[in-house]
Amino acid sequence: MKFPKVHSLKEIADIIGCEFVGDANFPVSGMNEIHVVEPGDIVFVDHPKYYDKALQSAATIVLINKKVDCPEGKALLISDDPFRDFNKLTKHFKPFTPASVAISESATIGEGTVIQPNVFVGHNVTIGKNCVIHANVAIYDNAVIGDNVTIHSGTVLGADAFYYKKRPEGFDKLLSGGRVVIGNDVCLGALCTIDKGVTGDTTIGDGTKIDNQVHVGHDTVIGKKCLIAAQTGIAGCVVIEDEVTIWGQVGIRSGITIESKVEIFAQSGISKTLEGGKQYYGSPAVEAREAMKQMAGLRFLPEIIQKLK
Numbered sequence: 001m002k003f004p005k006v007h008s009l010k011e012i013a014d015i016i017g018c019e020f021v022g023d024a025n026f027p028v029s030g031m032n033e034i035h036v037v038e039p040g041d042i043v044f045v046d047h048p049k050y051y052d053k054a055l056q057s058a059a060t061i062v063l064i065n066k067k068v069d070c071p072e073g074k075a076l077l078i079s080d081d082p083f084r085d086f087n088k089l090t091k092h093f094k095p096f097t098p099a100s101v102a103i104s105e106s107a108t109i110g111e112g113t114v115i116q117p118n119v120f121v122g123h124n125v126t127i128g129k130n131c132v133i134h135a136n137v138a139i140y141d142n143a144v145i146g147d148n149v150t151i152h153s154g155t156v157l158g159a160d161a162f163y164y165k166k167r168p169e170g171f172d173k174l175l176s177g178g179r180v181v182i183g184n185d186v187c188l189g190a191l192c193t194i195d196k197g198v199t200g201d202t203t204i205g206d207g208t209k210i211d212n213q214v215h216v217g218h219d220t221v222i223g224k225k226c227l228i229a230a231q232t233g234i235a236g237c238v239v240i241e242d243e244v245t246i247w248g249q250v251g252i253r254s255g256i257t258i259e260s261k262v263e264i265f266a267q268s269g270i271s272k273t274l275e276g277g278k279q280y281y282g283s284p285a286v287e288a289r290e291a292m293k294q295m296a297g298l299r300f301l302p303e304i305i306q307k308l309k
Helices: 009-016 048-055 082-093 288-298 301-308
Strands: 002-008 019-021 027-031 041-045 061-064 075-078 156-159 164-167 170-173 179-182 193-195 201-204 279-282 285-287
Touching: 002 009, 009 019, 009 027, 009 075, 009 082, 027 082, 041 048, 041 082, 048 061, 061 082, 156 179, 179 193, 193 201, 279 288, 285 288
Parallel strands: 027 041, 041 061, 061 075, 156 193, 179 201
Antiparallel strands: 002 027, 019 075, 164 170, 279 285
């Protein structure tokens, strides 16, 4: 998430009320999670296990809960609770603004686009040309939708990320200030849920077709011309490259990559990155041919056990 303008390190420290290490005028241009940070971004870290990863990341400002040696060319924000203060920054730069109408006056809707009854279109949404948005779709603030897109009834674009910190008193939510970005010629089935990014974008590429009741988690990037069948669940921060086919009821864990032209058979569980151009099946998934051999072998297991008695 980029700020509307570049701020100084001191200005950011004043917003969250914390100390800083570095030049007071050190430039701060945005904030992001560690997997998408760029120079000028703030990244937060609140566990020693991840200090080095944050300090060595592309982010040039680290919001951290301990004074440490500051790497050259970077600055620190010292907070007793970086998670809380990251949320403060999200509230400051991307505050929630209630809607008073079904289609916000700040939304931009392209020529030839049809909006069916009971659709909600939030603030600063952009919808391209020749789209069809069916009844009871909800499109949250700042979403971007390309041309020739069809979205079926009951689908929600831009719900919050499922991201919580466990505290003694319960779970503390990390606020979401990102977007959903949908390319051209995409079709989303009924009752799909596409969560927005925490600070970046959840993206669905040109020509991808998604069936009913599919969930896409925050900051996930889906490539071009993918097919994703019903009841698939995709966790946050997944990368699905181009021309991937995912059949029904597949579950995919966070932070992995499905490389181009993979085909995943129905009811598989994906726990690691999958090499491109292959078929996979099972939970945890393996190459489909190997999975079928294993299943065939299981049929002989009672006979083998009987012989061993």
